[in-house]
Amino acid sequence: IRPGESLVNIAALYGISVDDLRASNNLGNRAQLVSCSSNADSTQAKGTVRVNGQPANGFRVVFSWNPDETVVAMAVSGGGGQEGGQYSHILGGGAREGNWWFWIENSAGIRISEMAHVHTDKDAHEGKCQRAVIDFDIQDPGQTYVGRRLQIPLVSLPVATQPVAAKPLPQKPAGTKVVYGHVVRSGETLASIAAAYGASLQDLRTTNNLVNRATLVRCDANAGSTRALGTVRLNGHPVDDYRVAFSWQPDGDVVARKSSSEGGQYTHILQASGPREGHWWFWVENTDGHRISEMAYVRTDKNPHAGNCQQAVIDFDIQDPHLTFVGRKLHIPSAG
Incomplete structure (x- = not known):
């Protein structure tokens, strides 16, 4: 298991x-x-930690904005006057939109539970989410997750549904062969897919003719604001009217969109005044809201020291405007 999985x-x-x-x-x-x-008053998460079904105190419940990322805050079950294995995290005053991952970690800071994901809403209407109840049931306090080698159970399929080996595409990379297919799911990056199959990222691109690139050129320190800017190019030439979107999660709900203009340029202001810490994914989408490029990931820092990141330059090179990513079946190259 890799971090974030x-x-x-x-x-x-x-x-x-x-x-x-x-x-x-x-x-x-x-x-x-x-x-x-x-809940209009506040955004929070609370619940109970149990060991073998019994409420348990002294367990560290943490959360982050991304799975297995830097912990934002920690609450101890049974702490702060709470009893019976209960804990509570205050995520913000009033209704606060966000994506949150919660898990239990041991005293060494290693995750010992599955992760629970919650998306909270900015509007406190009926049916929306601001007050989450997340329970943990621990059977083995000594168990850890990241780095664990898993056994994958095989599923026997009827003969009629046995997968057929994908035919190699023309002009595949030298020294590779196609071994199976993979359908791109929402939130998956080409890097994570390549790593899952032990393939190289470049071979994955070439084998599947994935030509719409996103490149993090650099990210500089900037005390004045936090932003992302860059140029969209079509076949190497700056192009206007392409929609650059960003989210706090890969393929997540779009926070904002900016169309390229004045020579393919765009700018996203992530915080108008001062540095802002965060995780951001950027991509180009078509008019139907489908992603047509790879995603670029940026982590910005709260301190504008030299070497930290507040002003990201992300360029997009589009060669096939009709290419979409989510739902596409990929041929997976294998060295040999």
Whole structure:
């Protein structure tokens, strides 16, 4: 298991159920989003930690804006006057939009549970989410997740549904062969797909003719503001009226869109005054809102010291405006 991978993602990658993955590897430390209700007064997460079904105090419940990323805050079950394994995280005053991942870590800061993901809304209407209830059930406090080698259970398919080997595409990279296919899911990057199959990123691009690139050129320190800017090019030439979107998650809900103009340029202001710490994904989308480019990832820092990042330059090179990524079936090259 690599940092940031959830059991849901791993199970989907191999076409198996999460329950089968858990059972095959004796993964018993569960995280469950029980409910999330609207609340205009504050945005928060609370719940109960149990060990073998019994409320347990002294467990560290942490959260971050990204899976397995830097911890934003920690709450100890049974701490702060709470009893019976309860904990509470205050995420903001009033309704606050955001993506949050919660898990339990041990005293060494290593994750010992599954992760629970919550998306909270900026509007406190009925049916929206601001107050999440997340429970943890720990069966083995000594179990850790990141770095664990998993056994993937095989699923026997009827003969009629056995997968057929994909035919190699023309002009495939020298020294490679196509071994199987993969359908790109929302949130997957080419880098993560290549790593999952042990393929090189460049071979994956070439084999599938994925020619719409996103490049983080550089990111400089800047005390005045936090922003992303760059140029969109079509076949090497600056082009206007292409929509550059960004989100806090890969393929997540779009926070803002800017159309390229005045020689293909665009600018996203992430914070108008001063540095802002955060994780950001940028891509180009078509008029239907479908992603037509790779995604560029940027992590900005809260301190504008030399070597830190507040002003990112991200360029996009589009060669096929009709290319889309999510839902595309990829041929996976294998060295040999």
